[in-house]
Structures are given as C-alpha cells and as structure tokens.
Amino acid sequence: MGLTPRQRTRARIIASELATIGPVLPGTVLRRETRCGRANCRCHANPPQLHGPYWWWTRSVGGKTVTRMLSDELYEDYRAYFEDQRRARELLGELESLALSALEADPRYGQRRGRGPTAPPRVVDKPRSGSR
Numbered sequence: 806m807g808l809t810p811r812q813r814t815r816a817r818i819i820a821s822e823l824a825t826i827g828p829v830l831p832g833t834v835l836r837r838e839t840r841c842g843r844a845n846c847r848c849h850a851n852p853p854q855l856h857g858p859y860w861w862w863t864r865s866v867g868g869k870t871v872t873r874m875l876s877d878e879l880y881e882d883y884r885a886y887f888e889d890q891r892r893a894r895e896l897l898g899e900l901e902s903l904a905l906s907a908l909e910a911d912p913r914y915g916q917r918r919g920r921g922p923t924a925p926p927r928v929v930d931k932p933r934s935g936s937r
C-alpha cells in the first residue's frame with residue numbers, strides 16, 4: 806500500500822524541484838505569424854506575406870479563451886514565469902502518476918473494479934482543498 810521506496814524517493818526529488826518554482830503565468834505562449842484585418846494588405850496576397858512572427862499568449866479567463874499579443878521585449882521579461890508554469894505542471898503530473906499507480910496497485914482498489922454502484926454518490930463530506 807502507498808508508494809514503493811523507489812517512488813517515494815522520486816516524489817521527494819519532484820517536491821524539491823517544485824520548491825524552486827517562482828511566480829507562474831497561466832495559459833500557453835506560441836510564436837506565430839499572422840494576418841491582419843485589412844483586406845488589401847500583403848498578408849492577404851497570393852502568396853501571402855504574413856506579419857510577425859509575434860508571441861501570442863492564450864489563457865482562460867472566467868471560462869472564456871483570451872488571446873493577447875506580447876512584444877518580444879515583454880515576452881523575454883516574463884519568459885521565466887511561463888517556463889516555470891510549464892515545469893510546475895510537468896512535475897505535478899509526475900506526482901499524480903506516482904499517486905495513481907500507488908492507488909491502482911492497492912488490492913482494495915482493484916477489488917471494486919467493475920462492481921459497486923454505477924451512479925456517483927451524493928456528497929456527504931467534502932475533502933478540504935487548498936486550491937480555489
């Protein structure tokens with residue numbers, strides 16, 4: 806039950822790497838060439854001469870996808886925040902994999918597979934959550 810000694814060691818390494826993470830910005834950043842709205846612009850010609858490339862930052866704000874252009878200078882100044890967010894997600898994903906494999910290897914978990922109730926139970930007690 807729980808993590809193997811090897812998994813426990815890996816989890817400790819991941820946690821210590823997480824401790825080095827600084828401020829993080831949400832969403833994703835892509836470098837893309839783009840077309841503008843002017844119909845007679847060179848970017849609509851054949852073949853098109855696109856604008857950019859520019860940095861495009863896409864994130865979810867209140868359930869809506871919002872995209873903004875970032876100048877090279879602005880992106881470079883905040884690059885570490887975007888990179889740390891990606892790294893934090895990778896590390897958290899690894900911790901999830903470790904915990905999932907521990908749960909799935911637990912014989913008490915395996916016993917219930919394919920049996921038991923088909924509908925989710927009503928909430929009787931919510932676990933405490935640190936997020937949101």
Ligand SMILES: [Zn+2]
Pocket residue numbers: 840841842843846847848849856
């Ligand atoms: Zn254009």
